[in-house]
Amino acid sequence: MSVTGSVCIIGSGPAGLYCAEEIKRLAPEVAVDVLDRLPTPYGLVRGGVAPDHQKTKQVIRQFEPLFSKGGVRFLGNVSVGHDIDISELRRLYDVVVIAVGAAGDRKLGVKGEDLAGVYGSAAFVGWYNGHPDFADLAPRIPGPGVAVIGNGNVALDVARILALTPEEAHDTDLARPAASVIERHPVTDIYVLGRRGPAQAAFTAAELREMGELAQADPIVEPHLLPEHPPEDMEPRAARVAKRNLEILHGFAQRARRDVPVRVHMLFHRAPRAILGNGQGNVAGLLVEHTKLVKGQVLSTGVTESLKVGTVVTCIGYKAVPFPGVPLDERRGVIANTDGVVEPGLYVVGWARHGPRGVITANRASAREAAGHALEHLSGKTTHGSGGAGLEKILSARGYRHVCYDDWCRIDAAERARAHDGAPREKFIHVSDMLALLEENRRHLEAVGVKVTD
Structure with a gap:
């Protein structure tokens, strides 16, 4: 499918990443950015799956290539509604997909x-x-x-x-x-x-x-x-x-x-x-x-x-919680939508769309549907927004520092390194500690003459 343009997915849990995976599979030239308000990706795989269910958490391995070599960018520590409004994201990106779950x-x-x-x-x-x-x-x-x-x-x-x-x-x-x-x-x-x-x-x-x-x-x-x-x-x-x-x-x-x-x-x-x-x-x-x-x-x-x-x-x-700038269906406990469509160019996927049900892979169906909506919308566009470049410019001007995928890999490595014998990791449980680690790493690299970029 010969389609270009940019897509912003808000939420880096399985539903959002299944959607990103499907978009890149069908339209490799489309630029896909995945935002998360936390510095860590993977949503409920990290924060909801039981700690003793490490095999279930291995679904992360399926998603890692998306960021490492699949052309999908991770922008963590970006809070929609605080750091940037969804109306701004819709001007920057050709399509926005909400994948924030039901918190x-x-x-x-x-x-x-x-x-x-x-x-x-x-x-x-x-x-x-x-x-x-x-x-x-x-x-x-x-x-x-x-x-x-x-x-x-x-x-x-x-x-x-x-x-x-x-x-x-x-x-x-x-x-x-x-x-x-x-x-x-x-x-x-x-x-x-x-x-x-x-x-x-x-x-x-x-x-x-x-x-x-x-x-x-x-x-x-x-x-x-x-x-x-x-x-x-x-x-x-x-x-x-x-x-x-x-x-x-x-x-x-x-x-x-x-x-x-x-x-x-x-x-x-x-x-x-x-x-x-x-x-x-x-x-x-x-x-x-x-x-x-x-x-x-x-x-x-x-x-x-x-x-x-x-x-x-x-x-x-x-149930879904109110999301800034988007209507909520209080009765159903989801973001108001019709078959995943909030309005043209704005879509919702996963638990935020249909409520909590099924296991992790049950989100694939709505992810595929959202990807189809996104690509259909992109195919009809003749002009495109500035996408991720525009977002980074706005965040930088406002003094917000996003966390990129390489940053997450540093957090991940540090968590694994500080785990006791036999444990998969010892998590950082405060965002401030994660950001402090990244800042320390940045200062160290700059001190030895390595230029740090996102």
């Missing part, structure tokens, strides 16, 4: 949600992953009980990370402050709960199976709540997933209990009704109601119980 937590909507000790999964997961936005979260985890609300993989991640022994955490990139807190305040009972039944849980079999492989934690399941088979009216694909999960859960229920310090209670048919306080503004418990499923509908039973917990982590889904 907001959905609310439970129950009394007590504002108590100290209640955290959304975006914040809690970001904290233990060393995301700069949540590096100073300092969550309250007094123990001995923690409630994790949700029946998806994120809930399993949170429960598993809290149950890891120091030895199990050793070969991960769990942020050091988080590892210290978890080790210092070990919990004995973790309650993973959801409103629906085990057949309706959104776990993947691989994640669920891991709950039975922890060194010092046992999964506990209530056998009487486990059906033998998925419901007959369940869609075939969902039924296959449910069948595998039920087999694993039955295995948990049948195996002998071990003498280990942590119990992970898999509680189904439980709906949170209130988070209970201790009179001093802190979480002291969670009131849940037993539910039942009738023709796919969750119904109340009136039977309640209280769980003694000092921490509540909600893992009930994400």
Whole structure:
């Protein structure tokens, strides 16, 4: 496809990079710049995938060639809406694609949600992953009980990370402050709960199976709540997933209990009704109601119980947060769009487009569609903006220093170098520390006569 012009992708997570990859595959002459407000690329692969899931993080290897030899530029430490407005980007670039994900937590909507000790999964997961936005979260985890609300993989991640022994955490990139807190305040009972039944849980079999492989934690399941088979009216694909999960859960229920310090209670048919306080503004418990499923509908039973917990982590889904200069669809929790089109020349991809769903590779479909929209728009243009050159000129005039891909490689190398034996890296968890490292490197190179350019 003989198309030229420039594309700016805002967000360097998988959705944005799949889009960049597709554009360069179909139209190699198109200039593609990927912006991120952090100095680090790869979005939720770095800041959301569980620290002990290093194989999943290897998807980064697919994207590295885009920056190193694929003609895609990375411009980190550029905050759209602060350093530059999206209206300016649209004048500079022929196409702008928004790939900022869904960073907001959905609310439970129950009394007590504002108590100290209640955290959304975006914040809690970001904290233990060393995301700069949540590096100073300092969550309250007094123990001995923690409630994790949700029946998806994120809930399993949170429960598993809290149950890891120091030895199990050793070969991960769990942020050091988080590892210290978890080790210092070990919990004995973790309650993973959801409103629906085990057949309706959104776990993947691989994640669920891991709950039975922890060194010092046992999964506990209530056998009487486990059906033998998925419901007959369940869609075939969902039924296959449910069948595998039920087999694993039955295995948990049948195996002998071990003498280990942590119990992970898999509680189904439980709906949170209130988070209970201790009179001093802190979480002291969670009131849940037993539910039942009738023709796919969750119904109340009136039977309640209280769980003694000092921490509540909600893992009930994400939503897009307001993005400066772009309309938000509050009802759907996404950036307002029609099939990925915000308006001609402005497109949205990934979770910001359709909400959080699927695994990392599930973003490919919307990325391909956004790439198609972008190239169709470019094919009709006869004049072009100044693109990246214009952006750099504006940022320089305003005193903003962007982080290029080579800079990221220096950060990456430093993180790997400072890791303890066996760990993949020890992350910098503050942007200021990353920028200080780059500035020190710059001064060193200039001192030995090497000219530094971006």
